[in-house]
Amino acid sequence: MIANYGYKDGSGEYYISIDTDKCIDCAAERACLTACPKQMFEIIEDDYDDQVAWIKKPNCRTLAYDCADCKPSSGYTSLPCITACTPGAIKHSW
Amino acid sequence: MITAGIDMGSRSVKVVLLEELDVNGAPQLKYGVKKAYIMMPGDMDQDVAAEKAYDEALAEAGLKREDVSAVFATGAGRKQVAFAKEGVTEMTAGAKGAVFMYPAARTVVDVGAEEGRGMKTDAEGKAIDFAGNEKCAAGAGSFAEAMSRALQMSLKEFGEASLQSDKSIPMNAQCTVFAESEVVSLIHSSTPKNDIAKAVLDAVASRVCAMVRRVGIEGEVVLIGGMVHNAGFVSSLKNAMGVDTISLPDMPEYISALGCAMIAAERQH
Amino acid sequence: MNTETTAPTAPEKKEFWRWQENVWFDETKDWKTAKIVTCGIDVGSVSSQAVLVVDGELYGFNSMRTGNNSPDSATNALAGIMDKCGMKQEDIHFVVGTGYGRVNVPFADKAITEIACHARGANYMGGNGVRTILDMGGQDCKAIHCDEKGKVTNFLMNDKCAAGTGRGMEVISDLMQIPIAELGPRSFDIDSDVEAVSSVCVVFAKSEALGLLKAGYTKNKVIAAYCQAMAERVVSLLERIGVEEGFFITGGIAKNPGVVKRIEKLLGIKAMETKVDSQIAGALGAALFGYTLASKKAAAAAAA
CATH class of the missing domain: 3.30.420.40 (ATPase, nucleotide binding domain)
Structure with missing residues (x-):
């Protein structure tokens, strides 16, 4: 399952997508949990009883701001969460 | 030489007439008569309002249109100002005006009715980098305005009320429309109005701050735009940005118009 | 001479945004003969729905405006349909809560997200050809x-x-x-x-x-x-x-x-077209999840 967490508002589209198939048997020992400076990732049991990462609920509505430190307006090269997730389950839409 | 800067905002139009004097061969700037024409939503067409505000400013200064060497326009509705020679972005104009008022300013925060943005500027007042949002009401003055209406307060009273509170209640809703219901339920649950006001202004400040952080906070910080008049917002913004002082110009709404007139003067040389 | 005066009445404040509320149940079925009765409750931000499913088939629903209090909304939504078909809460084998207020359904046996429930409900309403909801x-x-x-x-x-x-x-x-x-x-x-x-x-x-x-x-x-x-x-x-x-x-x-x-x-x-009220998809999905869970439970109990 591809789970997209985030939102779209007048200013743009901000989604972090997690490919749960790559996430279930994490080969990176859940490195996302500590990689994110805002600690937005959390492991939950989803509706199909799988242990997967998701983005904490309050952050889903403030992603553009929460990720701002990792994404300076002058440009960014690599994001800590994506780098940490070696199975490649995490993607940003913006 | 006299130039004019017209800032066509979403709610109001601001005009600044600027005179460049030759003092011992060195050009000196003197900004003169300002005249704002406040528009109510749907009250008047932007082009009509711009003409009217410009003519009133000229009349007050005792000038005629032909005395003005160049008229430049800025703001979201700058293209509506038919008589302007050129248009400049709000970032360019805001940074220019802010550095003129505060030469040490390197971080300029502009929060008006419908937009909020952060800019990084150099010593010449040239905007190097900016991050802003003008498409969502939540990061601008209108968010606070909508909530003050729900509390039946003026925006000014709202700001003062927030200063009376030392609580930090987080707001869940990020959207102005949803936040209105949240404020109503806070009222129903007998949360003191002061605390609600602070929660709202903290929320706007944190969104504005996040934008400013994208460009980085350095040097003197100047806040321009109508929200300067809201003491509660200024206090919340200081907290959010983690700075001791934010410079507040006397006539914050006019800074972009001033910067715009300065650029008009520069381009005549 | 008419001495009667009508008291001035305050002008009615119209709520233009309100949808009508409604209750329905399938009179051709009899829940009393059913093996498993399950219920799905979707407490949304604006409206709340309670759906009853008997032996995996839609039986009835109630859709109403969500009140200020989520637990009450859940209770009221369910009471609305149970009263209609003469059911009591103890007649229901499994209750699943969903929607943004799902954690506030006090009598739910399980909470499932509205995403999963909507997909399940739509699959029932529109058939197994449904791919995009x-x-x-x-x-x-x-x-x-x-x-x-x-x-x-x-x-x-x-x-x-x-x-x-x-x-x-x-x-x-x-x-x-x-x-x-x-x-x-x-x-x-x-x-x-x-x-x-x-x-x-x-x-x-x-x-x-x-x-x-x-x-x-x-x-x-x-x-x-x-x-x-x-x-x-x-x-x-x-x-x-x-x-x-x-x-x-x-x-x-x-x-x-x-x-x-x-x-x-x-x-x-x-x-795709459906004869069922589109607003109940979440609660219906929840009730269907409930049916699967209750069936598993019954099978496990029978095996033991």
């Missing part, structure tokens, strides 16, 4: 992909911004002073096509709508411009996950043809 609720909008079993394969949700939600529609119905159910039909009663309102943000779109009225647009034309904006907005969300044939719309907005027909036109796909 659009749910426009009161305060959110969801786009879901599911497989032939109704299992979610891709989803996104937007509950941060009011644009593209039922709430955005309520704002325009209030602004125009037109009952919400009339917005759709009115949006087609125009003499020429209109462009969408350009602002995404509901606050800004509101000022824009007022500006259009001032510029001489009829109310119907403004409503059309707003419905078009709503459709474009939702389609852009859908495009993020992609749209496959087997397109199904749930939630209150499915009742607004002004938005639905415009979405269909933009996508070039017709939404």
Whole structure:
């Protein structure tokens, strides 16, 4: 399952997508949990009883701001969460 | 030489007439008569309002249109100002005006009715980098305005009320429309109005701050735009940005118009 | 001489945004002969639904406005349908709560997200050909992909911004002073096509709508411009996950043809038809999940 967490508002589209198939048997020992400076990732049991990462609920509505430190307006090269997730389950839409 | 800067905002139009004097061969700037024409939503067409505000400013200064060497326009509705020679972005104009008022300013925060943005500027007042949002009401003055209406307060009273509170209640809703219901339920649950006001202004400040952080906070910080008049917002913004002082110009709404007139003067040389 | 005077009455404050509430149950079935009775409760931000499922088939539902208190809304929604068909709470074997207030359903045996429930409900309502589900609720909008079993394969949700939600529609119905159910039909009663309102943000779109009225647009034309904006907005969300044939719309907005027909036109796909009230999809899915769980429980008990 591809789970997209985030939102779209007048200013743009901000989604972090997690490919749960790559996430279930994490080969990176859940490195996302500590990689994110805002600690937005959390492991939950989803509706199909799988242990997967998701983005904490309050952050889903403030992603553009929460990720701002990792994404300076002058440009960014690599994001800590994506780098940490070696199975490649995490993607940003913006 | 006299130039004019017209800032066509979403709610109001601001005009600044600027005179460049030759003092011992060195050009000196003197900004003169300002005249704002406040528009109510749907009250008047932007082009009509711009003409009217410009003519009133000229009349007050005792000038005629032909005395003005160049008229430049800025703001979201700058293209509506038919008589302007050129248009400049709000970032360019805001940074220019802010550095003129505060030469040490390197971080300029502009929060008006419908937009909020952060800019990084150099010593010449040239905007190097900016991050802003003008498409969502939540990061601008209108968010606070909508909530003050729900509390039946003026925006000014709202700001003062927030200063009376030392609580930090987080707001869940990020959207102005949803936040209105949240404020109503806070009222129903007998949360003191002061605390609600602070929660709202903290929320706007944190969104504005996040934008400013994208460009980085350095040097003197100047806040321009109508929200300067809201003491509660200024206090919340200081907290959010983690700075001791934010410079507040006397006539914050006019800074972009001033910067715009300065650029008009520069381009005549 | 008539000495009677009528006391001046306060003008009734009309709530243009309100949808009608409704209760229904299948009189051809008898729940008393059923093996398993399950219930799904969807406590949404705007409306709450209770759905009863007997032996895996839809039996009845009640849809009502959510009150200030989520647990009460859940209780009231269920009481509304149980009273109709003479059921008591102890007659129900399994209750699943869903919706944003799902954790506030005091008598639920399990809580499941509305994403999974909508997919399951749509799979029942539209059949196993349903692949793309659009749910426009009161305060959110969801786009879901599911497989032939109704299992979610891709989803996104937007509950941060009011644009593209039922709430955005309520704002325009209030602004125009037109009952919400009339917005759709009115949006087609125009003499020429209109462009969408350009602002995404509901606050800004509101000022824009007022500006259009001032510029001489009829109310119907403004409503059309707003419905078009709503459709474009939702389609852009859908495009993020992609749209496959087997397109199904749930939630209150499915009742607004002004938005639905415009979405269909933009996508070039017709939404699948259903005889069941589109607003109950979440609660129905929850009740069906409940049926699966209760069956497993019964099988385990029988095996023991």
